[in-house]
Amino acid sequence: MRASRFFISTLKEAPSDAEIVSHQLMMRAGMIKRLGSGIYTYMPMGLRIIRKVEAIIREEMNKAGAIELLMPLVQPAELWQETGRWDKMGPELLRVKDRHGRDFAIQPTSEEVITDVVRTEIKSYRQLPLNFYHIQTKFRDERRPRFGLMRGREFTMKDAYSFDRDQAGMQQSYQRMFDAYVSIFNRFGLKFRAVAADNGAIGGTGSHEFHVIASTGEDALVYCADSDYAANMEAAEALPLVASRPAAAEALTKVATPDATKCETVAEQLKLDLSRTVKTIALTVETETDGKLTKQYFMLLLRGDHELNEVKVNKVAGLGAYRFSTEAEILEVYGCVPGYLGPVGTKAPVTVVADRTVANMADFVCGANDAGFHYTGANWGRDTAEPSIVADLRNVVAGDASPDGKGVLAIERGIEVGHVFQLGTAYSESMKATFLDENGKPAPLQMGCYGIGVTRILGAAIEQNFDDKGIIWPAALAPFELVLCPMGMDRSEAVKETTERLYAEAVAAGIDVILDDRGLRPGGMFADWELIGVPHRVVIGDRGLKEGNLEYQGRRDTEATAVPVADVISFIKGKIAA
The missing domain is CATH 3.30.930.10 (Bira Bifunctional Protein; Domain 2)
Structure with a gap:
């Protein structure tokens, strides 16, 4: 070409x-x-x-x-x-x-x-x-x-x-x-x-x-x-971060947490680690039977520093068609504004779904179902019933144990x-x-x-493959494998003759080659092919020819390499094969 x-x-x-x-x-x-x-x-x-x-x-x-x-x-x-x-x-x-x-x-x-x-x-x-x-x-x-x-x-x-x-x-x-x-x-x-x-x-x-x-x-x-x-x-x-639940060591205490609707703010006010907190996510599932619409309410519990994985939630029994509860539903079911919900003392029956890690927590901090208040020292079995469902609900984080037991996750x-x-x-x-x-x-x-x-x-x-000059294509995907860049092809018979012969030899060797015969200045020519990302470039110029060499540079190379004219095609074939 x-x-x-x-x-x-x-x-x-x-x-x-x-x-x-x-x-x-x-x-x-x-x-x-x-x-x-x-x-x-x-x-x-x-x-x-x-x-x-x-x-x-x-x-x-x-x-x-x-x-x-x-x-x-x-x-x-x-x-x-x-x-x-x-x-x-x-x-x-x-x-x-x-x-x-x-x-x-x-x-x-x-x-x-x-x-x-x-x-x-x-x-x-x-x-x-x-x-x-x-x-x-x-x-x-x-x-x-x-x-x-x-x-x-x-x-x-x-x-x-x-x-x-x-x-x-x-x-x-x-x-x-x-x-x-x-x-x-x-x-x-x-x-x-x-x-x-x-x-x-x-x-x-x-x-x-x-x-x-x-x-x-x-x-x-x-x-x-x-x-x-x-x-x-x-x-x-995501495996549970606590292998088994420790015994309760704290009393259940209701504490004031004004304007603390997020676990981060609660942890900051109470001067506790965020991992001690539990956040509540309210879900609703609607079903229609014989034209009658019924609603089921679910309370998802996640450790305060963890992120909910919605795909995993979809796989929990009964939650295939869930949606996040509206504020009106939350007020009706929990008697409280969002941000202060928790499993202790809910107003209406709800299905509690705890993440594996939360199910093994003791003395945790959760909403008190009362605006401006949270509980500290909350414990399963003592202060609230065991969760109805325990499931993997969260995104893993780097450093978690690998599920196959062979190391940690990255x-x-x-x-x-x-x-x-x-x-x-x-x-x-x-x-x-x-x-x-x-x-x-x-x-x-x-x-x-x-x-x-x-x-x-x-x-x-x-x-995956670029630098400040442009694209760096892997050889198999590049639009051309090799570009020939003659310097002054219209002014030098030696450059023209060598370029044409090299081009013909490259085509005969099955190399996907393009000859840049547009007559551009070297800077503009090189900039185009570095931007486009052709992996191999050979420059033909009078100065190199006088020494019997051509100048080769791979797209990832920082410097050019002098290659004897007679060896260029075999040299390029070797580079492409590598």
Whole structure:
């Protein structure tokens, strides 16, 4: 490729709406161009990277036995209504009508469509296992699109779906996809971590997320350096910090705590450590039976220095459809304003759900259900009934014991770029996708689901690999592997002849090379390619040629290296292979 015949459009400054590094650098490097909120045109430089990402994914998916197809972007509402997701998805699902008034979805994912394909094609266990995948445009109507390709509305994803006759087969398919993902991300040249995760709205039983490690990542990843334990914050298990409850040592005392609606303020007023306090979170669950609405009230108790994990709360029996109680409900049930609630002497019956650590606390501080007052020396069994439910409710913190008993937990930031799910029969049962087993009886298909955010990989890779000059692409993802930068090619026959010969040799050697023949000054030329992030650069100039050398510099190198002209191609091939 010659730069004069390619489209290169770089900027010195990023647009003002580009908030994070990857967004800023992709805009400056001319890789994307904003069309609307969360919608981008992939410019030629950016599209080259996307195609390289897709090529690696296709090779590894094909190697793992998956078969490529292509499902439509526009999907009939009837399929989504079969699974109930037409209503559950909410405003993220973009709904449209055709000229006949029929409802359609602009797909954010394809579980319904692939299940429909398979239920019409698969009749017997002899046709299983199967794994289909596609790389397709997606649309999710994000409330607040931001960060460029990291959280856009239109994006490209690779979806794969496995179908098996039993759970054991599904788990084998899941492991094959997990291993394929490890190979894919290793080939990308990115530092990543696979972590246990919550399935969320997609349903199913088990799942893992793949995160690119980056200090700017939105997600907290929990891991143990002494074992294989790893999970995202939503799924990381928090063990009780106290192994068993000590005996009560203090009397229950009601103390004045004016204007202290937060545990931090209470601890400060009472000159106690925050870990001695217990905070109360009031929840309401509404159920409708025969047109009659009933409410159940739950009191969640968490240590004052801990954070509530809402995903874990959803898994507590009876709390799958919880909401935070209104102030009016709190006044009615507890007879007190928020900020002073506690398990001792509640006005009305409530279900007390204590975090594991709180259940083992003694002599704790809690609200007295009286505005301006707290109790000190509160104890289970003596001052209030034992909690109705004890559950893991909190986010882990660095230094907590690892759930596998092999060390302590650490936390780092990551950007989610892939997710694999064990769906089981969540979709096949609702859509009646069955096959005839060995006994000739119908059985639901066991499914797995596997996604990679193709365009998101670009943003994540940049967040992990950049400096003050621009992007530093891993070799496998770079738009070009090598850039040739001739100095005064239009004025020096020696430079021109050497450059053309090197270019031809690089192309013949299979190197993805671009020749910058735009005639720019060295400073502008170098700045462009450092911004764009091409990993290898060779400068051809009269001064070096007189000594029989060319100047090589890797994108991460601080200084250039002189390389004999005759050795340059083999030298570059060695660098690329490394």
